[in-house]
Amino acid sequence: MKNNDQSTAYFKTPLGIAKIIGDQKGISVISILAEGEISNEIPVILKEAVSQLTDYFDSKRTNFDFKLNPKGTDFQQKVWKALLEIPYGKTLSYMDLSKKLGDIKAIRAVASANGKNPLWIVVPCHRVIGSDGSLTGYAGGLWRKKWLLELENPTTQQSLF
Known part of the structure; x- marks a missing residue:
């Protein structure tokens, strides 16, 4: 069933133009575009999400509390819910995420669901890394993943040599 009450807005972020789609049930899509037109006016239903994302980029927010309504399979929803539990400034490997979900053999399915996350930044798929610590x-x-992780954890250990 198509909901014709969805609103869309485009706003500038340090990583490009963000596209946000939502309705009274919550935000269903947040994605990033390399370029595009910025909305002259943000629909009321999207204002809180845009405000919170702006605060996140300004390092004034570490979590989000607006209503989410992503579309996906039951398994994808389960993975996205687990992503929401990764704390700000922390990372988790795909292997650890698979273990957390109860099936170490599901690592490819977990990675696939992670890649289909429709709620960029808010459902923090950027916090999932390789088992060896690689991005x-x-x-x-x-480059965006690296930028987001550095925003969330700006203190880097300095080399002694």
């Missing part, structure tokens, strides 16, 4: 796979590009 792997990110629909928005690895």
Whole structure:
């Protein structure tokens, strides 16, 4: 069933133009575009989400509390819910996420669900890394994943040598 009451807005972020779609049931899509037109006016239903995302980019917010309504399979929903439990400034490997979900053999399915996450940043798929600590796979590009992780954890250990 198509809901014709969905609103869409485009706003500028440090990583490109964010596209946000939602309705009274919650935000269903937040994605990033390399370029595009910025909305002159943000629909009322999307204002809180845009405000919270802006605060996140300004390092004034570490969590989000607006209503989410992502569309996906039951398994994808389960993975996305687990992503929401990864604390700000922390990371988790795909292997650890699979273990947390109760099936270490589901690592590929978990990675696939992670890649289909429709709620960029808010459902923090950027916090999932390779078991060896490497930055792997990110629909928005690895440079964006690196940027987001550095925003969330700006203190880097300095080398002694």
